Amino acid sequence: MNSVNISLKSEITSDVDWGRIRADFPILDLKIDGKPLVYLDNAASSQMPQFVIDRLVRYQTKQHANINRAVHYLSEVATQEYHDARCKLQQFINAREDREVIFTSGTTDSINLVMQGYGRKFIKANDEIILTTLEHHSNIVPWQMLANEKGAKIRVVPINDKGELEVDEYEKLFNERTKFVGLIHVSNALGTINPIKRMIDFAHRYDVPVLIDGAQGAPHMSIDVQALDCDFYAFSAHKLCGPTGVGMLYGKAALLESMQPYKGGGDMIASVTFEETIYNTIPHKFEAGTPPIAAAIGFGAAIDYLTAIGLENIAAYESTLLDYATDCLVQIPGVKIIGTAKEKTAVISFTIDGIHPHDIGTILNQDGIAVRTGHHCAQPVMQRFNVPATSRASFAFYNNKTEVDALVAGIKTVQKVFL
Amino acid sequence: MHTNSLYQEVILDHNRKPRNYGRLDQASHHAVGHNPLCGDRLDITLKLENEQICDIAFQGESCAICKASASMMTAAVKGRSRTDAETLIHEFRELTTGKLDTGHPHHLGRLTVFSGIRDLPTRVKCAILPWHTLHAALNSIASTSTEANNESTQAVSNHPFG
Numbered sequence: 001m002n003s004v005n006i007s008l009k010s011e012i013t014s015d016v017d018w019g020r021i022r023a024d025f026p027i028l029d030l031k032i033d034g035k036p037l038v039y040l041d042n043a044a045s046s047q048m049p050q051f052v053i054d055r056l057v058r059y060q061t062k063q064h065a066n067i068n069r070a071v072h073y074l075s076e077v078a079t080q081e082y083h084d085a086r087c088k089l090q091q092f093i094n095a096r097e098d099r100e101v102i103f104t105s106g107t108t109d110s111i112n113l114v115m116q117g118y119g120r121k122f123i124k125a126n127d128e129i130i131l132t133t134l135e136h137h138s139n140i141v142p143w144q145m146l147a148n149e150k151g152a153k154i155r156v157v158p159i160n161d162k163g164e165l166e167v168d169e170y171e172k173l174f175n176e177r178t179k180f181v182g183l184i185h186v187s188n189a190l191g192t193i194n195p196i197k198r199m200i201d202f203a204h205r206y207d208v209p210v211l212i213d214g215a216q217g218a219p220h221m222s223i224d225v226q227a228l229d230c231d232f233y234a235f236s237a238h239k240l241c242g243p244t245g246v247g248m249l250y251g252k253a254a255l256l257e258s259m260q261p262y263k264g265g266g267d268m269i270a271s272v273t274f275e276e277t278i279y280n281t282i283p284h285k286f287e288a289g290t291p292p293i294a295a296a297i298g299f300g301a302a303i304d305y306l307t308a309i310g311l312e313n314i315a316a317y318e319s320t321l322l323d324y325a326t327d328c329l330v331q332i333p334g335v336k337i338i339g340t341a342k343e344k345t346a347v348i349s350f351t352i353d354g355i356h357p358h359d360i361g362t363i364l365n366q367d368g369i370a371v372r373t374g375h376h377c378a379q380p381v382m383q384r385f386n387v388p389a390t391s392r393a394s395f396a397f398y399n400n401k402t403e404v405d406a407l408v409a410g411i412k413t414v415q416k417v418f419l
Numbered sequence: 420m421h422t423n424s425l426y427q428e429v430i431l432d433h434n435r436k437p438r439n440y441g442r443l444d445q446a447s448h449h450a451v452g453h454n455p456l457c458g459d460r461l462d463i464t465l466k467l468e469n470e471q472i473c474d475i476a477f478q479g480e481s482c483a484i485c486k487a488s489a490s491m492m493t494a495a496v497k498g499r500s501r502t503d504a505e506t507l508i509h510e511f512r513e514l515t516t517g518k519l520d521t522g523h524p525h526h527l528g529r530l531t532v533f534s535g536i537r538d539l540p541t542r543v544k545c546a547i548l549p550w551h552t553l554h555a556a557l558n559s560i561a562s563t564s565t566e567a568n569n570e571s572t573q574a575v576s577n578h579p580f581g
């Protein structure tokens with residue numbers, strides 16, 4: 001019952017049956033207004049395979065209780081399953097120890113944890129925090145809040161016309177006041193994959209810790225936090241075929257131990273009197289209160305599912321989809337792709353001459369096609385390209401070329417309506 | 420709901436050739452409306468004489484629904500009294516949020532072409548933004564947002580206009 005119902009090896013292989021994998025996702029059989037659903041909003045949230053759904057049902061029907069507390073059977077089972085989920089994440093990102101994996105409510109919560117736990121303790125007036133133009137608002141706003149509170153300063157790495165970070169400019173921003181780097185692994189708005197290894201290495205020359213916002217990285221490529229040598233790495237379950245409401249923060253043990261807790265409450269303490277509280281060890285120090293146990297276990301199941309397919313296979317397949325979709329879209333007159341980085345995940349942000357993205361989204365929806373329209377919580381990126389918003393098609397490994405063709409036909413319908 | 424019933428020829432026509440587009444030099448009332456969810460921005464200027472809207476203009480960046488709504492709104496309220504305009508604002512809000520009983524007498528005329536938007540909750544704000552901004556202008560509120568509070572159709576926020 002615990003096994004993944006697909007017989008795949010996790011090495012790169014060209015004979016993955018992607019059609020069969022697609023059949024693992026019941027929601028993809030939906031009809032929208034009589035049209036087959038074409039779900040191309042995976043960068044916002046991915047869909048859940050039956051394997052993960054079944055895991056959630058099994059937990060709720062046979063294993064649920066609160067964890068780390070009682071001595072009864074269910075509490076012990078739930079505690080063990082929750083711990084196992086943490087270990088699956090540890091292996092997934094190749095962390096040294098399971099206590100370096102902290103369950104949070106999602107990427108945003110993870111970043112806020114670092115801002116509160118590390119930033120508020122160690123960043124002082126006139127210190128500098130480096131961020132990039134590509135950041136999602138969730139890796140901008142917490143640092144602005146901190147900068148305002150402490151009198152610290154935010155420095156921003158620019159991007160070029162393709163939507164790639166100007167790494168030379170990044171390196172020029174460092175000085176003795178630089179105390180932190182917040183860096184998005186993959187741009188949610190454009191799909192740009194950033195050269196994070198090189199950027200982490202450079203920051204470490206100045207002994208500056210680096211937080212990687214991996215919300216769009218972890219779902220699409222294999223992550224090795226030891227090889228990257230990043231200090232923090234954050235992502236959410238719901239973009240990796242898991243449930244909403246849970247995510248994780250990886251942090252190097254020594255850093256996590258040096259940080260102050262972010263939330264106070266049960267489970268994060270070793271002992272409490274009204275005179276003094278002694279905090280628990282990591283990871284518990286950062287997991288106050290009853291965590292999202294079911295969602296964390298579902299997260300673990302999603303990791304099992306993705307690992308069975310193999311992240312390398314997923315990356316290779318999604319890359320063929322990206323190439324096909326890009327080739328199709330550039331041939332449509334009036335369509336402009338925003339973000340043409342050499343290294344990209346399967347995200348295509350685009351505009352159509354004379355037609356507002358919201359009208360595009362509404363008319364595509366008529367054909368059952370789900371894309372995201374708007375600023376994608378990345379307004380600095382929109383400002384850089386001088387557009388108020390874009391339409392964004394973002395692909396997952398369960399999408400296929402037929403769906404790309406549907407998108408192309410949908411775009412032509414949009415153009416016809418506004419002719 | 421079929422989206423085609425929303426993107427009807429009258430809406431597409433007002434989007435292509437918006438009426439009263441621009442900015443009045445001698446405006447007595449002015450407001451800027453924002454929809455932060457999509458970045459749309461609409462600027463309305465009008466001239467009120469003896470409680471009559473004798474001229475009105477709009478400009479800004481927006482989707483087709485918002486632009487057509489603004490264009491048809493300016494055509495509908497031009498030459499009408501402030502009271503008539505406020506009635507139309509109220510009825511249009513009721514129409515687009517599905518609260519208007521179209522069986523009863525109303526004053527919307529061709530504006531009922533927007534009735535289909537009630538089935539697309541994420542787009543209702545696009546249609547309402549011009550009306551929301553007109554209401555702000557008539558009440559001398561310089562800036563307004565669809566997101567100023569939860570009751571979006573009532574939302575106004577005061578900003579010193581500079």
